[in-house]
Amino acid sequence: MTGTWTLVRHFLRRDRWMLLWWSLGIALLYWSQAVSVEAVYASQAELDRAAALMGSNAAFVAMAGPARALNTVGGQVTWQATAFGAVAIGLMSMFLVVRHTRAEEESGRDELLRASAIGRRATTAATVVVVALANLLVGLLVTLSLVSFPLAVGDSAALGIGLAATGLVFAGTALLAAQLTSGARAAYGLTGVVIGTAYVLRAIGDVGTPVLTWLSPIGWYQGMHAFSGVRWWPLLLLVALAAVAVAAALAVFARRDHGSGVVADRPGPARAGALLGTPLGLAWRLQRGAVWGWAAGLFLTGLSYGSLGTDVGDLLGDSAMSQEMFVPSGMSLVDGFYATAILMLALMSSGFAISSALRPRHDELDGRVEVLLATGLSRTRWLLTQVVLTTLASTAVLLLGGLGLGVGYWLTADDGGAVGRYLLATLPHVAPVLVLAGLTTLAYGVRARWAGLAWLGLVLALVVMLFGTVFRMPEWLQDLSPFHHLALVPAEDFRWAPLLALAAVAVALTAAGIVGFTRRDVEVR
Amino acid sequence: MTNPIEVQGLVKSFGSVRALDGLDLEVSRGEIHGFLGPNGSGKSTTIRVLLGLLRANGGSVRLLGGDPWAQAADLHRRLAYVPGELALWPNLTGGQVIDLLGRLRGGIDERRRADLIDMFELDPSKKGRTYSKGNRQKVALVAALASDVELLLLDEPTTGLDPLMEAVFRRCVDEFRDSGRSVLLSSHILAEVEELCDRVSIIRAGRRVETGSLADLRHLTRTTVRSETVRPPTALTGMAGVHDLAIDGNRAAFEVDTAELDPVLGVLREAGIRTLGATPPTLEELFLRHYGDTLPDRPGAES
Numbered sequence A: 001m002t003g004t005w006t007l008v009r010h011f012l013r014r015d016r017w018m019l020l021w022w023s024l025g026i027a028l029l030y031w032s033q034a035v036s037v038e039a040v041y042a043s044q045a046e047l048d049r050a051a052a053l054m055g056s057n058a059a060f061v062a063m064a065g066p067a068r069a070l071n072t073v074g075g076q077v078t079w080q081a082t083a084f085g086a087v088a089i090g091l092m093s094m095f096l097v098v099r100h101t102r103a104e105e106e107s108g109r110d111e112l113l114r115a116s117a118i119g120r121r122a123t124t125a126a127t128v129v130v131v132a133l134a135n136l137l138v139g140l141l142v143t144l145s146l147v148s149f150p151l152a153v154g155d156s157a158a159l160g161i162g163l164a165a166t167g168l169v170f171a172g173t174a175l176l177a178a179q180l181t182s183g184a185r186a187a188y189g190l191t192g193v194v195i196g197t198a199y200v201l202r203a204i205g206d207v208g209t210p211v212l213t214w215l216s217p218i219g220w221y222q223g224m225h226a227f228s229g230v231r232w233w234p235l236l237l238l239v240a241l242a243a244v245a246v247a248a249a250l251a252v253f254a255r256r257d258h259g260s261g262v263v264a265d266r267p268g269p270a271r272a273g274a275l276l277g278t279p280l281g282l283a284w285r286l287q288r289g290a291v292w293g294w295a296a297g298l299f300l301t302g303l304s305y306g307s308l309g310t311d312v313g314d315l316l317g318d319s320a321m322s323q324e325m326f327v328p329s330g331m332s333l334v335d336g337f338y339a340t341a342i343l344m345l346a347l348m349s350s351g352f353a354i355s356s357a358l359r360p361r362h363d364e365l366d367g368r369v370e371v372l373l374a375t376g377l378s379r380t381r382w383l384l385t386q387v388v389l390t391t392l393a394s395t396a397v398l399l400l401g402g403l404g405l406g407v408g409y410w411l412t413a414d415d416g417g418a419v420g421r422y423l424l425a426t427l428p429h430v431a432p433v434l435v436l437a438g439l440t441t442l443a444y445g446v447r448a449r450w451a452g453l454a455w456l457g458l459v460l461a462l463v464v465m466l467f468g469t470v471f472r473m474p475e476w477l478q479d480l481s482p483f484h485h486l487a488l489v490p491a492e493d494f495r496w497a498p499l500l501a502l503a504a505v506a507v508a509l510t511a512a513g514i515v516g517f518t519r520r521d522v523e524v525r
Numbered sequence B: 001m002t003n004p005i006e007v008q009g010l011v012k013s014f015g016s017v018r019a020l021d022g023l024d025l026e027v028s029r030g031e032i033h034g035f036l037g038p039n040g041s042g043k044s045t046t047i048r049v050l051l052g053l054l055r056a057n058g059g060s061v062r063l064l065g066g067d068p069w070a071q072a073a074d075l076h077r078r079l080a081y082v083p084g085e086l087a088l089w090p091n092l093t094g095g096q097v098i099d100l101l102g103r104l105r106g107g108i109d110e111r112r113r114a115d116l117i118d119m120f121e122l123d124p125s126k127k128g129r130t131y132s133k134g135n136r137q138k139v140a141l142v143a144a145l146a147s148d149v150e151l152l153l154l155d156e157p158t159t160g161l162d163p164l165m166e167a168v169f170r171r172c173v174d175e176f177r178d179s180g181r182s183v184l185l186s187s188h189i190l191a192e193v194e195e196l197c198d199r200v201s202i203i204r205a206g207r208r209v210e211t212g213s214l215a216d217l218r219h220l221t222r223t224t225v226r227s228e229t230v231r232p233p234t235a236l237t238g239m240a241g242v243h244d245l246a247i248d249g250n251r252a253a254f255e256v257d258t259a260e261l262d263p264v265l266g267v268l269r270e271a272g273i274r275t276l277g278a279t280p281p282t283l284e285e286l287f288l289r290h291y292g293d294t295l296p297d298r299p300g301a302e303s
């Protein structure tokens, strides 16, 4: 095991920013729940009313967890943050583990390390140490942030320590997956499936089949009942499972050959189907996984908004802050809420649109575009194809969100007309989404390396939407957000002018990006 | 008929780095042209300019009688390119990539595709992420050689191939040339170019420093010889073309201008050869001797 500590220091140096952002982000997830519960509900009576409503909504329970002590701040934090917190720390552990094990091995860099004076198991041992430290750091930050709020120390510690233990379970899973599979992507995939299954098992369990909850580590974490009579024994289950997973991974590691996995990569087709012969087919083939994922995510998010039905008033409470954040002044509560919900869906779709418009950048910097453009495929046609796919897919993803919202509302409020109404209200938001995609294409057209800056456009839009009114930002700054211009249907009447203007801007940005791309060098990393 | 490749005074800068500094290059029809230079000398940059992937800052470039920047897509249908390192899509198989590139180039010869996959012993059903470097190179080579084109642009195509596969590669390229088509083959290994090429251009720091047939270049290269003879080969002393001679009894070690190899071997035969070892000249030695370069690699050089 010589060299383990050298490697630990090396990994920590490499990961320090990543670790910082993940742990702050997760701690913020918990802490912000406490803050927002205090801010939104002005009186205990209001909180009681909202709690009763939330607890009886099966969609909410499936999404968040068992409804316990929801009329307390601690209970709300536990309910709102634990399921997502567990998934987040699982993802953090997964990235951390796979990036130092299977990804390194795949790239061949690991071989260099092994060939040097470092012990054969040092990489794995160092990875375990680093990921354990990371999880403990997150647990500590969560605990401290809640204690400082102030919430009860014991319960806060249960949330933090339980979270760290859950993270370790997924870290062990990722370590095992990294031994079983023979590629980093497959290791991510396998771990992702385990995390997803853990989440879904407890969702079904919480809604009606409690035994399933006990098959899920996330269920165990929530079974610690923080802020509603905390109990510690489920923590033992988590720690034991984490230890078993790590031990299993080490056992497999000792037996397998370097560079190989236990599960061989499945071979694929030796010939390309008709689809792959065209640039659009290729683009779709490369992005379809992301498209399906985002489409499903947006639909479910829309569904959960919609399933609030007409009860949104009680949920938002009467405090001025939440009213101002969710319902623009002068609008009816329900319409205002749904107009804002649609805006949220549009902002999320922009996340997909930007990442889709960034695909050409990845392909270019990884050196894959070079060979494509060395064939009969022209630059304009290639990039135009990518733009077409991004446009179609972003539109579909957003509309599925609107559809989910309509369907959710229909099921809850028994109002079939809602589906068409909300779908129609969602449609114009395609334009600002495509403005951000166009901005990405423009940045890419100027320089591939700069294309990532387009995310700043989304950050700005988010800040304006969340805080623009509350913090009274100057109008010109708010106007920079493409989402700031559309009429908020159904709360306001639809207007053509801003829609057409945004569409024109989207087209202009995209066209400029394509022209830029035909004039610059193809870059390589 | 014009030459497939005509480059004059080509200049390409990346910021303050002048990667190509007035480069000339001609490739004639029906020849394999070696494009020889150490890492970072500008070979890949030249090929990328020829492909219209990079825009030249100066000079003139004609490819298959056209302008590679303005008519890129049309010209590309008539050529095939093998990059120094083919990056594959992790989820597409080698076979899918071969078909994809072939179709985008305007069609693929099915018989030839099958033969090449056999010859290179490539498993076309493996996913891109699972291929080794050598196998990725094979995918690129099969894709290029299976299409019906008049020009091959090969950028250090044999890196990662084992000697057996290098032989297959040489056979394929030979056949390609024998049907009257042209090849530009970049390399930093002198021996490889010697074995395969009809003519060679040597590039150094973005400029061509030598061009001609291999025979023309003989005067530049020296072969290292070690021998053991029955009698001491004293006649070697002072002989034209012999350098750094060290005679130790019946053993001798020296360098000889490759053009003078025959008379030197005559002297050794006179002395009665027992053992003889000859190391072919390397590009590194050539550069060291003629240009005083300290190789390998300029800082920040790409291979």
Ligand SMILES: Nc1ncnc2c1ncn2[C@@H]1O[C@H](COP(=O)(O)OP(=O)(O)O)[C@@H](O)[C@H]1O
Residues within 6 Å of the ligand: A523, A524, B014, B017, B018, B019, B037, B038, B039, B040, B041, B042, B043, B044, B045, B046, B298, B299, B300, B301, B302, B303
């Ligand atoms: N995209 C680029 N940006 C900056 N410098 C580059 C770029 N591409 C090549 N160079 C520089 O140009 C020179 C020639 O590189 P290259 O053509 O890759 O050489 P070779 O292929 O002969 O090894 C090197 O000094 C390299 O660092």
Ligand SMILES: [Mg+2]
Residues within 6 Å of the ligand: B040, B043, B044, B045, B084, B155, B156, B302, B303
């Ligand atoms: Mg090169």
